[in-house]
Amino acid sequence: MAASxxxxxxxxxxTGKMGHATAEAVVRxxxxxxxxxxxxxxxxVAVGNVxxxxxxxxxxxxxxRQSAMQNLKAQYPGLVLIDFTLPSVVNDNVAFYARNGIPxxxxxxxxxxxxLMQDARAGNSYAVIAPQMGxxxxxxxxxxxxxxxxxxxxxxxxxxxxxESHQRQKADTSGTAKAVIASIxxxxxxxxxxxxxxxxxxxxxxxxxxVPEEHLGGHAFHTYRLTSGDGDxxxxxxxNVCGRSIYAEGTVDAALFxxxxxxxxxxxxxxxMIDVLKAGAMR
Ligand SMILES: NC(=O)C1=CN([C@@H]2O[C@H](COP(=O)(O)OP(=O)(O)OC[C@H]3O[C@@H](n4cnc5c(N)ncnc54)[C@H](OP(=O)(O)O)[C@@H]3O)[C@@H](O)[C@H]2O)C=CC1
Ligand SMILES: O=C(O)C1=N[C@H](C(=O)O)C[C@H](O)C1
Numbered sequence: 001m002a003a004s005x006x007x008x009x010x011x012x013x014x015t016g017k018m019g020h021a022t023a024e025a026v027v028r029x030x031x032x033x034x035x036x037x038x039x040x041x042x043x044x045v046a047v048g049n050v051x052x053x054x055x056x057x058x059x060x061x062x063x064x065r066q067s068a069m070q071n072l073k074a075q076y077p078g079l080v081l082i083d084f085t086l087p088s089v090v091n092d093n094v095a096f097y098a099r100n101g102i103p104x105x106x107x108x109x110x111x112x113x114x115x116l117m118q119d120a121r122a123g124n125s126y127a128v129i130a131p132q133m134g135x136x137x138x139x140x141x142x143x144x145x146x147x148x149x150x151x152x153x154x155x156x157x158x159x160x161x162x163x164e165s166h167q168r169q170k171a172d173t174s175g176t177a178k179a180v181i182a183s184i185x186x187x188x189x190x191x192x193x194x195x196x197x198x199x200x201x202x203x204x205x206x207x208x209x210x211v212p213e214e215h216l217g218g219h220a221f222h223t224y225r226l227t228s229g230d231g232d233x234x235x236x237x238x239x240n241v242c243g244r245s246i247y248a249e250g251t252v253d254a255a256l257f258x259x260x261x262x263x264x265x266x267x268x269x270x271x272x273m274i275d276v277l278k279a280g281a282m283r
Pocket of ligand 2: 132166175177220
């Protein structure tokens with residue numbers, strides 16, 4: 001494997017909101033953005049390319065991606081892929097990356113997560129896979145997980161209520177919320193993923209949750225409320241994010257971390273963002 005502390009980075013898809021923000025963060029970090037991006041079959045492809053910080057990035061239709069991949073592997077040794085696509089295509093993409101033996105970072109949520117992990121493992125892939133890339137939110141997740149390990153059942157008998165609010169177009173239930181309830185379940189207050197309340201309408205977002213009008217198109221407001229059986233005690237954990245730069249910066253950290261792991265020939269090959277944070281690899 002090519003050793004690289006400064007790997008060429010390809011972002012799929014630069015036509016999407018997170019993909020574009022991440023590609024911009026790659027450029028901001030002074031790293032080499034591969035000027036090619038796999039994208040969906042929508043009309044965006046008709047445009048042929050998309051500009052990222054003034055760099056024209058060629059768009060590749062799913063039908064063309066295998067032949068493009070051959071060229072990219074030859075042209076960009078040490079390549080790291082980043083995937084911010086859609087829950088409906090993430091499994092197919094991960095299987096494709098794994099088949100091609102390229103290290104990858106997956107921020108895309110949803111899809112069949114068990115299958116996704118299975119495909120990454122079957123390909124013996126180097127990968128960072130996480131539903132949340134924002135450093136401080138990852139630290140919160142890590143803290144909850146530590147609390148669950150140290151004090152399992154500490155919240156037994158408590159009732160958990162979870163609300164997540166995102167931009168109208170978000171198809172799936174928050175992957176972060178799903179991960180957080182898995183930790184809270186170990187603390188003794190389990191709920192089903194179906195019980196997570198999804199808010200997607202603008203009036204509830206602005207009037208009830210306080211989402212600023214200008215961030216209706218890009219926000220992630222999460223509230224986890226734990227109430228004791230008798231109603232006398234309440235804990236509320238909340239993280240409210242406007243915009244996408246917190247995730248884009250964290251994703252660049254993940255790509256650099258992964259390139260280092262490849263260069264070291266690390267035995268562990270699959271990581272999450274808690275691993276990246278613990279390694280002190282988040283700026
Ligand atoms: N881990 C984290 O920290 C974060 C994760 N996310 C997750 O990232 C994902 C993307 O979110 P967001 O950017 O808002 O979504 P968008 O809808 O803005 O972008 C999705 C992009 O995927 C493209 N796409 C569709 N099919 C394919 C394909 N087969 N190959 C490559 N690209 C394809 C679409 O292109 P086209 O229009 O041509 O179909 C579109 O540009 C979601 O799952 C979201 O939950 C978001 C924020 C943070
Ligand atoms: O789609 C988004 O925007 C986000 N998705 C991730 C999730 O599903 O948890 C992370 C963050 O909430 C933003």
